[in-house]
Amino acid sequence: MASEKRTDATDLGVESNQDLRHLENVDIHDKSLNAGAMEATAQEHSVGFIQGFKTYRKAAMWSFLISMTVIMEGYDVTLLGSFYGYPSFREKYGKVINEENGYQISSTWQQRFNCLAAVANIVGALLNGWATARWGHRKVLIGSLFWLSAFIFVVFFAPNIQVLLVGQTLCNVPWGVFATTGPSYAAEVTPLAIRGYMTSYINLCWVIGQFISALVLKSLVNNPTHWGYKIPFALQWIWPIPLGLAAFFAPESPWFLVRQGRLEEAKHSLKRLSEPEHNINYDNAVALMVHTNKIEIEETAGVNIWDVFKGTNLRRTEVACMSFMSQITNGGALCYSGSFFFQQIGNGLPPNTSYAIALGGKGLAFICTIISWAFIHKIGRRRIWLYGFGTLACILWIVGFLALAPKQTLSLSWAQAILCVVWLGVYSASVGPIVYTIVAEIGSTRLRTQTVVLARSVYYTGNIIFGGVINPKMMAPDDWNLKGKAALFWSSLATVTFIWGYFRLPETKDRTFGEMDIMFHNRVSARKTAKYVIPEEDFNRTGDADPVIRDEKTATS
Template sequence: MATDKTVDPIHLEAYGGLSHLKNANLHDASLAGGALEGAAQEHSMGVWQGLKAHKRAAFWSVLISTTVIMEGYDVTLLGSFFGYPSFRNKYGEYLNEKSQYQISANWQQKFNCLGALANIIGALLNGWATSKWGHRKVLMVTLALLTGFIFIVFFAPSIEVMLVGQFLCGIPWGVFATTGPSYAAEVTPLAIRAYLTAYVNLCWCIGQFISAGVLKGLVNNETQWSYKIPFAVQWVWPVPLFIAAWLAPESPWYFVRNDRIEDAKRSLQRLTQPDHHGDIDATLAMMVHTNKLEIQEQKGVQLWDAFRGTNRRRTEIACMGFLSQITNGGALCYSGSFFFQQTGISASAAYGIALGGTGIAFVGTIISWAYIYKLGRRTIWLYGFASLVAILWTIGFLALPKQNLNLAWAQSILCIVWLGAYSMSVGPIIYVLVAEVGSTRLRTQTVVLARSTYYVGNIICGGLLQPQLISPGAWDAKGKTAFFWAGLATLTFVWGYFRLFETKDRTFGELDFMFQQGVTARKSAKYEIPTEELYNADEDIKS
C-alpha cells in the first residue's frame, strides 16, 4: 500500500486566484501550476489518507451506488423464476408429464431481450439527461418512476402483463447501472477510486444474494406469495435512496464541464473533510486543466462524440470490457438454479447452491480489495479471465460422458467456482476500468455505451442463445452448453491481451495524454509521462 506523503502547497492566489481559472487558456501558467500541484497531491495520497480526507466522498459514493443492488436483485430474480415451481404454474404452459409447467424458451427470450432493451433505453436516456441535469436529479426521477412500475409486476394477472411491467422496470435499472460507476469515479480521489467503483460490483452481489435468499426461503411455498413477496421486496429501496440522492452533493466534474467553477468548489468542500479544504484549489485547477485539455481535442459532450478522435479507442475498451462480462460464460453460470435443475438436481438443492454461489461472489469481491491497490486493472483481468476460460472448458468436457448425478454436482460446483473467480477479478475490475478509461467530458456517455453493449450482448447471448441451448423444450444441450461459452471466452481473452489498457495510478489528465500519444495497451502500465509536456505553460511554472 502506498505510503502517505505531503506536498508543499502552491497557492493559486499567486497566479490570480480561483476566479482566474474559468477564463484561463490551457497553457496559462496559473492553471498549469495548480494542475501540477493537484496531480502531485493525487499521487502522493495513500489509501488510508484518502479515506480519512475523503470519507464524505466515499460515503456518498456508497449510497448512490447502492441503487445497483436493485438491478442485481431483479436480474437474478426473474432469471431464477424460470425454474421456480409456483411461478411456472402461474405463468407457464404445460409441456409434458415429466417437465410439467415450464416457461417456454420463447417467453424466456422475450423477457431477456425486452428487459435488456429497456436497460439500453434507460442507459441512453441517462447519458443524455445527466449531461443536462446532473446525476442527482436524474436518479430521483427514475426512483420515483420505479416505485410505480413495481405495482405492475406485483399485480400482473398474466405473463403478458408481467412482460410489460418488467420492461418498464428495466428502464430505471439501466439508469442505476450507469450512474453508480460514473458518480463514484467523479467524486473520489485516485487513492480510493478503485475501491468505490469496484463497490458497484459488490452491490450486484448483494442484490443477487438477497434475491437468492428470498427465493430459497420461499421455493417450497406453493401459493402465489412465493413469487409476489420477492417482487414486493423491491419497494424497500426507492424511498430511502431518493432521500439519499436529494441530500447528496452533485459531481464537481459536472459543474466543471458546465463552467460552474464556484459550484464545483462548493461540491468539493462537501466531499472533503474541513481540514483538507486547503487542497481544494489545486484539485479544482487539475479538473479545469483536464477539461480544457479534452476540449482542445473534442468540444462535444454528446453520445456520438465518444466515437471521435482518441475517444473511439477508449469507447472500444469500455464496451469490450463490459461485453467480456457476457462472453465469459456469465449467461450459463449466472442462470445457475435453472441450469442445475436441467442437470438433474432438485429444485430445493438448486436454489440452495445458487444462494451459496451468491455468498461466494460477495466474499470474492471483498477479497479483490486486498490486491486491487497493488495489481493493475489489466493484470487482474487477464489472470481472472484465463481462469474463467479454463473452468468453462472443464464444465464442457465433464458433459461428454453419460450424465449422472455425480457429474451434475461436479458441473454445478464448477459454476460456483466460476462465480468465485469472476467476483475476485473480472466482475469488480471491469467497473473500475470502465469508470476510469473514458474522458472526463464523456465519462457518463462512455459508461452508457459500454453498459448498452453489455445489454446488447445479453440480448444475443443470454436472451436468444442461452434459453435455446439449455431449455428442455429446445436444444437441451445441458452441460455441453459450456463449450460454446468456452470458445467465445477464449476469443475475448485474445482481444484483452492486445487491447485492454492499464489505468491504475493515472489521473484523468494523464490518461488523456497517454491516449493522445497513442500508447499501446501492453506498454500502458509502465509508460512514464513527461510532466513538462502534459503541464506545458506559456511561462515557467513556479515550484
C-alpha cells in the same frame, strides 16, 4: 481532487479564499492554471490508501450510498431469471411441456423477457447519458427511482405473463440508469487513492442484490401459494425511498459542475466531499479539473454521444465496450442462471437443492468481491482481468467436457454445479469488480457518462443476442436442451475475448485522468501502459501536435 499535509498557510496548500472566476476563460497555456493542475496531480499521487479514506471519507460515504442503487438492480434483474426454475411461478405463468418436465416457462417467453429487458436497459442507459449531461446525477437518479416505484405495481399485480412482460420491460428502463450512474458518480467524486475500491464496490453491490434475491427465493421456494413469488416482487418497494433521500442530500459531482462552468459550486461540492481540517487546496483541485476539461474540449466539439467515436476517444470507447462485453462473453448468462441451470445439467438437481447451491454461490461471490480489494491494492487492472478471465475460460472448458461424458450421472451433475460456483467466486474476485473500475476510469472526463452509457448499451445488446436469444434456446427442455454442453459455446467465446484483452486492454492503475489523456494521445501500446512514464512537457500539450509514441526508457518525468 487532492489533499496534502502542510503547515505554511501562505503558500503551502491550504484553501484559498479567492474566487475562481479567473479560471473560467483562461487559455490552456495559462501558467497559473498549469501550475495549479500540476501541483494537484502531484498531490493526488502523494496521497496513500489510508490517508485517502481519512481525507475523503465523505466522498466514499456518498459514493457508497449512490452505488447502492446497483444492489436494487442486482436483486431485480436476477429475480426473474431465477423464477424460471421456481415451482409456484411456473404454475402461474408457464405451461405444461410434457409429463416429465411439468410446468415450464418456454424458451420463447424467456427470449421475450430477456430481449425486451435488454432493450429497455439500453433506452435507460441512453436516456441517462443525455439527461445527466444536462441535469447531473442526482436529479436523474431521483426521477428514475420514482419511475421504478410506479411500475413495480404492474409487475406485482400482473394477472398473466403478457402483463408481467410489460411491467418488467418498463422497470428495466430505470435499471439501465442505475447501472451507468454508479460507476460514473463513484469515479468523479473519489480521489485516485480510493477510486479503484469505490468503483469495484459497485460489483459488490450487484452481488449483494443477487445474494438477497437468492436468500428470499430459497426461503420461499417451497411455498406453493402465489405469495411464493409475489413477496419477492413486493420487496422491491423497500429501496426507492431511502435511496431517493440519499440522492437528494448527496453533493453533485464536481466534474459535472466544472463542465457546466459552475466553478464555485464545484469548489463547494469538493468541500462537502472532504475533511477541511486536512488542509486541502480546493483551488488547485478545481484547476486540475478545468485543465483536464480544456484538453478534452480541443478533441471534442461539444458533448454528445457521437463524440465517443472521435479522436483518441475511439480507443477508449473500444476498451469500455469490450470490458463490459466481457461480462457476457465469459459465460455469465450460463453460470448466473444458477438454479435453473442446476436443474437442467446431467440428471438434474431438485429445486430445493439447486436454490441452496445458488445461495451458497452468491455468498461465495460476496466474500470473493471483498477479497478483490486486496488485489486492486497490489495488482494492476489489466493483470487482474487477464488472470481472472483466463481462469473463467478454463472452468467453462472443463464444464463442457464433463457434459460430453456418454453416461450423465448425479456425480457429474454435482461436479458441474460446483464448478459453476467456483466460476462465480473467480469472477467475483477478478473480472466482475475490475470491469466496473476499468469502465469508470477509461473514458475522458467530458465524455465519461456517455462512454459508460455506450459501453453498457453494448453490454445490453450482447445480452439480447447471447443471453436473451441463444442461451435460452440452448438450455430450455423444449428447445435445444444442450444442458452442460452449452459451456463449450461459452468457453470458445471466452477464449476469443481473452485474446482481445491481451493485446488491447491498457493499465489504468495509479493514473490520473490527465495522465490517461496523454497516454491515449501518445497511442501507447496496451502492453506498455503499466510502465509508461509521462513526459513533463506533454502535460502542457494542446492536443494539435502529431501524436508520438515515446519509449519508456527515453521518456523523462
